[in-house]
Structures are given as structure tokens and as C-alpha cells.
Amino acid sequence: MEKRKILIVEDDEAIAGMIAINLKAAGYATSICYDGVTAAQALTEEKYDLALLDIMLPGMDGFEVFEVAKKVGVPAIFLTAKDDIDSKVAGLRGGAEDYLVKPFEVLELLVRVEKVLARNKKVEKTICFNNIEIDFEERTVKLKGELIHLKPKEYDLLVALVKNKNIAISREKLMNIVWGYDYYGGIHTVDVHIGQIRKKLELKDTIKTVSRVGYRLEVESE
Amino acid sequence: MKLKFKITLICILAIFTAVIISDVIIVSYYAKKNNEEVMVSCKEQFFDTAKSYESEFNRLGREDYRDIFADTYFKKMQNEYVICINPETDKEIYNHTVFSAKEIERICDVESLQEGSDPYDVISYGVAKTQWKSREIIICGRSVGGINVYQVFDVTYVKEEIKNLLLSMVIVSFVVILIVIVLVWTLLKKAFLPLQKLSESAKKIAGGNYSERVSVSNKDEIGELGEQFNVMADAVEERIAKLLEEERKKNVFMGNLTHELRTPLTAIYGYAQTMRAVKLTKEEKEMALKYVEKESLRLSRLSDKMLQLMGLKEGGSIEKRQIKIKSIFKDSVNACSSYIQSKNIIIEMSVGDEYLIGDKDLMTEAIINLLSNAIRASAENGRVKLYVVDKEIVIEDEGAGMEKEEVDKISEPFYRIDKSRSRKEGGAGLGLSLVREILLKHNMEFKIDSKLGVGTRIIITYE
Incomplete structure (x- = not known):
């Protein structure tokens, strides 16, 4: 399946670059616009799946660019350093999908992007890598065409790693995503489940243990 | 509001006292005068009665027939409320009163009187109350032609007149007080209207409507107060506007400062997370470090300038x-x-x-x-x-x-x-x-x- 394209509209070079690296690692195609006018142009010329909009932009501000995005049917997430209520309300009332207040967590950004894409039915139903095929609708995993039985928590853990591929996720974060915040089991539950996934799906080398951070599913970007 | 009531109350009290005092003075003066007048008129009437009997008796009467003469005379003259008594026998000769001879003599004894020089003063009189009706009565008596002649005058009407006068004066007083209340009230209301306006405006200004002004056109102290009030409101409005402008500038400054702080922070924070979590190529790592360095420098520059600016704003002379x-x-x-x-x-x-x-x-x-x-x-x-x-x-x-x-x-x-x-x-x-x-x-x-x-x-x- 073709990569989903995300337009980053951010006038700060450093932030734009940082977002681009992370989205690329997570398997998205990105382009960057440093001002509102070129962003509006890019939105009308090319088909994007999602736009990340800074609010304070030279040329046109984020809200004006958002109007263009709405016209061409591209969902948008606002990135804003202004966390005043007014701009939040203006953004959400205008139909923006979500907003993030700077400084934000990278993982948080990826989660929001994923959610917005899912809401707009822009996520794949299946994903393939390393002879593995995951069907998100059926909740099944095949290795070399053969169905592999995974426990529900093992499946959720795999999906969390796959959706944030190439990005290390801490054990605590995985715990939160898969078991929820109110789970009081030991942190080693994660290690046990990772071990199971590695064994069942022959992912010993793909799911890397990143020291002092957590686990990372490494997949070469096409 | 309260002041209005107070002033009205004071006015009413003053008028009430004045009216009462004048009523009392008028009534007492009138009563005194009336009593004197009535007395004089009674005396005059009795003097006429006695005089005309005396002259008639002198012309036609005889000593031995005096009783019959008197009886005949008074019957003929139809003099009302006259009683004639024979002083020797103490018998009534003629009686057209409700009193008996004894009662009359007890009240007004003619024989003990001395004759005076004043034609009226020779007549003695007394005041008595009858038993069955509380009526004011004057009795005048005199010895004429050998008999005692008394005349009884009912003067109750004097008291009643005074009573009526008092009543009408009370009514008039009340009407006057009522009129005064209405007048004072309406006048005060008119006088206090600008003050009320002033108070409403003050309330509005206190509530935040700083452009509120009063329109008091009076050329009195209240008008002056209104003018001063507007001057004050101008000053307040101006100062508030200045404060708001300063506040706005400060807010804008703080907002901008936050923005300026957050932008490099977002980059530094983001790159730090990325470097920990994402497997980066050597070039990407280099770029990330370069940006972290650049953005840190930016923050440090910003803080330097902020410090300089604050130092300048607060510092003393140079x-x-x-x-x-x-x-x-x-x-x-x-x-x-x-x-x-x-x-x-x-x-x-x-x-x-x-x-x-x-x-x-x-x-x-x-x-x-x-x-x-x-x-x-x-x-x-x-x-x-x-x-x-x-x-x-x-x-x-x-x-x-x-x-x-x-x-x-x-x-x-x-x-x-x-x-x-x-x-x-x-x-x-x-x-x-x-x-x-x-x-x-x-x-x-x-x-x-x-x-x-x-x-x-x-x-x-x-x-």
C-alpha cells in the first residue's frame, strides 16, 4: 500500500525537521511548508492525507490555511504555542480534528496522527512486513501465510509496536497503551509478552531492546 | 431617599408646630374677646331692660302696687328670661326663667351690691349652670323701683362658636399641612432628581462602564457637583484606559515571550526524544544535534536580551x-x-x-x-x-x-x-x-x- 502523505506547515525549521524525521520513521511520507501561502498552494496542488498546521505563520495564519484544507477535504491537526482557550475553540469549532500544544511529546503526536487518520478512514486494513501480515479488522496475524495464534494482549502489544515502528516506546508507555492506566501488574509483564511475540513471529532481531528506553520495532523504510 | 424623607419630616414638623401655635393664639384671643363682648352686650341689654322699666315705673307706678305693676309690665313687654323678686317677702313677682327666686338670689345677690359710677357697673351679674343642661349662663340683676329684677342670658353659643372655630381651624391646618407635604415632596423630588442621576451614573461607572457621564443642567450646587463628577469620571476613564493599555501590552509581551520560549523548547524537546527513540542515520543525528545546539543558543540569546531589557527598565541612572x-x-x-x-x-x-x-x-x-x-x-x-x-x-x-x-x-x-x-x-x-x-x-x-x-x-x- 502507498504511504500516507502528511503536510507539515511550520515556520520553524528545527521543529518542522524534527516532526518530519519522526513521521518518516513511522512510515509516512512528508512534505514541509514554511509559510501559509505555499502551504495553501501545496494543499490544492497535491493530495494529502493530513495536514499539521502551526497557527502563527508568515503569509497566511494557520486558521486561514485550515480553511483551504477543509475545502480540499484534508483533515488537520493544529500545532500551537498559544495555548489560550480562544484559539483552541476557534480551531475545534472550525472543524479541526485535534490540536497539540507546543512543546509536545513525539509519541503523542504520532498517536494523534494515527487517530485522525483512522477517523478519516485513511489507515490500511492490513500491514505487511518481514513475511508477517497483520489484518487489523480480523485481528489476525499470519507468518509466511500461516495463521499464528496470539493472545489478545500479545496482539495489542504487537500493534502498538507496529503502529509506531522505528520509534522506541518505553515499557511504561506500552503498559499504558495495552493494559491501561489502572493495571497494577509488574512492568516485567511487558518483557514476558515481548518474548512471546519474538518467539511466535520470529522477530528476535526486528523487535530491538533499546537500553534505558524500551522496545523498538525496526523496519526498513521502503 | 432618606434625606428626602428627613427634609419632608422636618418641614412637616415645623409647619405643624407653627400651625398649632397660631391656632392656639388665635383661638385664645378670640375666646377672650368674645367673652368680653358677650359680657358687655348682656350688660347693655339688661341695662336697657332695667332702665326702661325704671322710667315706666317712675312715670306710672305706685309704691303699693309695685308687684302688680311689675308683673303687668313684664308680661306686656314679653321680656324673656326675666325674673322679678320682692326683696321684702322674697317672693317671685314675675318669673320667665327656669330658676327659682332662691337660686337666683344665691347666685346673684342684688342687695349686697354697691352702686358704682359706671352705668353698667351698677348691675351685678353671675355665671351659673343649670342642673339639666350644661349651658353657659349670665345672670344680671338690679333693684329697680323697690323690686329686684334679674335677667338670665344663655351664652352657651359663645363656647360653641369657639368650638366651631377650633374645629374649622384644625381642618384648615390639616389641609395646609397636607398641601405642604405634597409641595415639599414634589419640590424635593425635583431637586433630588439630579442627585439620583448622579448616583445611578456612579453605580454604572463602578460597574465598569467608564464612559458613563451625567447631564445635570442645574445652575446650583448640584449642577456643580455634576460637573465635578464628570471631570472625575474623565480622569478615571483616562486612567483606566491607560491601565488597560499597559495590561494589554504586558499580556502581548507575555504571550509573545511564551511563544518565543516554546518554539525552541519544542524543537529541543522533540529532538531529544527523537534521538532516544528513533534509530537515526548519522546525518540525521548530526542534524538533530545541530538544531538542539542552535535552539539552545537562541534561548540563551533570548534570556540575555530579556535580562538586559529588565536591567535597563529597573536600573537607576547610568x-x-x-x-x-x-x-x-x-x-x-x-x-x-x-x-x-x-x-x-x-x-x-x-x-x-x-x-x-x-x-x-x-x-x-x-x-x-x-x-x-x-x-x-x-x-x-x-x-x-x-x-x-x-x-x-x-x-x-x-x-x-x-x-x-x-x-x-x-x-x-x-x-x-x-x-x-x-x-x-x-x-x-x-x-x-x-x-x-x-x-x-x-x-x-x-x-x-x-x-x-x-x-x-x-x-x-x-x-
Whole structure:
């Protein structure tokens, strides 16, 4: 399946670059616009799946660019350093999908992007890598065409790693995503489940243990 | 409201007292006068009765027939309320009263009276009350032609007249008081209306409507109060507006500062997370580190400028010395040399032996800021001029220039004309604020003269 394209509209070079690296690692195609006018142009010329909009932009501000995005049917997430209520309300009332207040967590950004894409039915139903095929609708995993039985928590853990591929996720974060915040089991539950996934799906080398951070599913970007 | 009631009450009390006192005076005077008059008229009447009987008796009467004569005479004359008594026998000769001879003699004994010189005074009289009706009565009596003649006068009407007078005076008094109440009330209401307006306006102003004014056209103290009130409201409005403007500026400053802090923080935070979590290529890692370094420097620059600005705003007076402008220019150009080289800018300096009085470090800082702005605005290989003319320091570039609206806003903290470009060039957005504060310390000013596409000229006037 073709990569989903995300337009980053951010006038700060450093932030734009940082977002681009992370989205690329997570398997998205990105382009960057440093001002509102070129962003509006890019939105009308090319088909994007999602736009990340800074609010304070030279040329046109984020809200004006958002109007263009709405016209061409591209969902948008606002990135804003202004966390005043007014701009939040203006953004959400205008139909923006979500907003993030700077400084934000990278993982948080990826989660929001994923959610917005899912809401707009822009996520794949299946994903393939390393002879593995995951069907998100059926909740099944095949290795070399053969169905592999995974426990529900093992499946959720795999999906969390796959959706944030190439990005290390801490054990605590995985715990939160898969078991929820109110789970009081030991942190080693994660290690046990990772071990199971590695064994069942022959992912010993793909799911890397990143020291002092957590686990990372490494997949070469096409 | 309360005052209105109080004044009305005082008025009512005063009028009430006045009316009561005048009523009492009038009634007592009238009563006294009436009593005297009635007495006199009774005496006169009785004098007539007695006199006419006396003359008739003298003309026709005889001593031995006096009883019959008297009886006949009074019957004929139909003199009402007359009683004749024979003093020797104490018998009634003629009685047309409700009293008996004994009662009459007890009240008014003629024989004990002495004759006086006054024709009326020879008549004695008394006051008595009958047993069956409480009536005021005057009895006059006299010895005429050998018999005692008494006449009884019913004078109750005098008392009744006084009573009626009192009643009508009370009614009139009440009507007067009522009229006074209505009058005082309406007058007070009218007089207090402007005060009420004043109080309403004060309430509105207190509630936040600072443009509220009163329209009191009275030419009295209240009108004066209204005028003073408006003067006060003007002052309050002006001051509030000033405070709000300062508040707004502060908010804008804080908002901008937050933005300026968050942008580099977002990048640093993001890159740090990325480097920990994402497997990066060597080039990507290098780029991330470069950005972390660059953004940290930006933060440090920002904090430096903030500190300088705050120091200037709070600090006391500065040490002023004679400084050669030439050395300020040289130091400034030296400080910007790497920036000048990177854009290959040509600096044209033209300055003689002019000097100014001020703090050298601060003035150099100001010129560095203005020079950096000029270089920033210039294209590569551009030209920036620094010169002194007629007590004016001029910094001129041939760069992008600005529109007029931009010129007005440019010295506000964190204002950027072209945010992406100027941030790429490394400005903190506080340069002109700093320059303005420095010049303020020196009692100097600067002017911006700019044309879009032609260039900008900054002129500092010094003494």
C-alpha cells in the first residue's frame, strides 16, 4: 500500500525537521511548508492525507490555511504555542480534528496522527512486513501465510509496536497503551509478552531492546 | 431617599408646630374677646331692660302696687328670661326663667351690691349652670323701683362658636399641612432628581462602564457637583484606559515571550526524544544535534536580551561620559563582523571627531542591534551605511524596507515583519525594544524612515 502523505506547515525549521524525521520513521511520507501561502498552494496542488498546521505563520495564519484544507477535504491537526482557550475553540469549532500544544511529546503526536487518520478512514486494513501480515479488522496475524495464534494482549502489544515502528516506546508507555492506566501488574509483564511475540513471529532481531528506553520495532523504510 | 424623607419630616414638623401655635393664639384671643363682648352686650341689654322699666315705673307706678305693676309690665313687654323678686317677702313677682327666686338670689345677690359710677357697673351679674343642661349662663340683676329684677342670658353659643372655630381651624391646618407635604415632596423630588442621576451614573461607572457621564443642567450646587463628577469620571476613564493599555501590552509581551520560549523548547524537546527513540542515520543525528545546539543558543540569546531589557527598565541612572562616535561604530562593526562576512555586506562608515555623552557599552549595544537589523534586512552583497550628520546618527540599508503600518508596530517586543526569515537569521525579536530603552536612558530618540523595496533608515538624534 502507498504511504500516507502528511503536510507539515511550520515556520520553524528545527521543529518542522524534527516532526518530519519522526513521521518518516513511522512510515509516512512528508512534505514541509514554511509559510501559509505555499502551504495553501501545496494543499490544492497535491493530495494529502493530513495536514499539521502551526497557527502563527508568515503569509497566511494557520486558521486561514485550515480553511483551504477543509475545502480540499484534508483533515488537520493544529500545532500551537498559544495555548489560550480562544484559539483552541476557534480551531475545534472550525472543524479541526485535534490540536497539540507546543512543546509536545513525539509519541503523542504520532498517536494523534494515527487517530485522525483512522477517523478519516485513511489507515490500511492490513500491514505487511518481514513475511508477517497483520489484518487489523480480523485481528489476525499470519507468518509466511500461516495463521499464528496470539493472545489478545500479545496482539495489542504487537500493534502498538507496529503502529509506531522505528520509534522506541518505553515499557511504561506500552503498559499504558495495552493494559491501561489502572493495571497494577509488574512492568516485567511487558518483557514476558515481548518474548512471546519474538518467539511466535520470529522477530528476535526486528523487535530491538533499546537500553534505558524500551522496545523498538525496526523496519526498513521502503 | 432618606434625606428626602428627613427634609419632608422636618418641614412637616415645623409647619405643624407653627400651625398649632397660631391656632392656639388665635383661638385664645378670640375666646377672650368674645367673652368680653358677650359680657358687655348682656350688660347693655339688661341695662336697657332695667332702665326702661325704671322710667315706666317712675312715670306710672305706685309704691303699693309695685308687684302688680311689675308683673303687668313684664308680661306686656314679653321680656324673656326675666325674673322679678320682692326683696321684702322674697317672693317671685314675675318669673320667665327656669330658676327659682332662691337660686337666683344665691347666685346673684342684688342687695349686697354697691352702686358704682359706671352705668353698667351698677348691675351685678353671675355665671351659673343649670342642673339639666350644661349651658353657659349670665345672670344680671338690679333693684329697680323697690323690686329686684334679674335677667338670665344663655351664652352657651359663645363656647360653641369657639368650638366651631377650633374645629374649622384644625381642618384648615390639616389641609395646609397636607398641601405642604405634597409641595415639599414634589419640590424635593425635583431637586433630588439630579442627585439620583448622579448616583445611578456612579453605580454604572463602578460597574465598569467608564464612559458613563451625567447631564445635570442645574445652575446650583448640584449642577456643580455634576460637573465635578464628570471631570472625575474623565480622569478615571483616562486612567483606566491607560491601565488597560499597559495590561494589554504586558499580556502581548507575555504571550509573545511564551511563544518565543516554546518554539525552541519544542524543537529541543522533540529532538531529544527523537534521538532516544528513533534509530537515526548519522546525518540525521548530526542534524538533530545541530538544531538542539542552535535552539539552545537562541534561548540563551533570548534570556540575555530579556535580562538586559529588565536591567535597563529597573536600573537607576547610568554613568555618562564623552564617547567618540567613531569608536562606537568600530566596536559595533567588529561585533557584527562574522555576520557581515557571512552575507558579504559592504559597510560604508563616514564619521569625524564627533562625540556624544553617554554610556559606551550601552550605546554600542544599541548600534549593534540596529546594525544587525540592517544586515538582516539586506540581501547578500548588500550595502549598509553608518554616518553622522548634524547631531544625528544614521544607519541606512538598501534592504527589504517596510510598509508604514509595520513601522508603527516594529518596536513592540517580539514583533517580526517576516517571522520565518528573521528567525532563521537569529533575531530574538527584542532588538528595537532594547534600543528604545537604551536611548530612553540617554534622553534620546530614534526615528524609522522606511520604504518597501527601497530600504530603511534609522536616525538617532543626540545632544
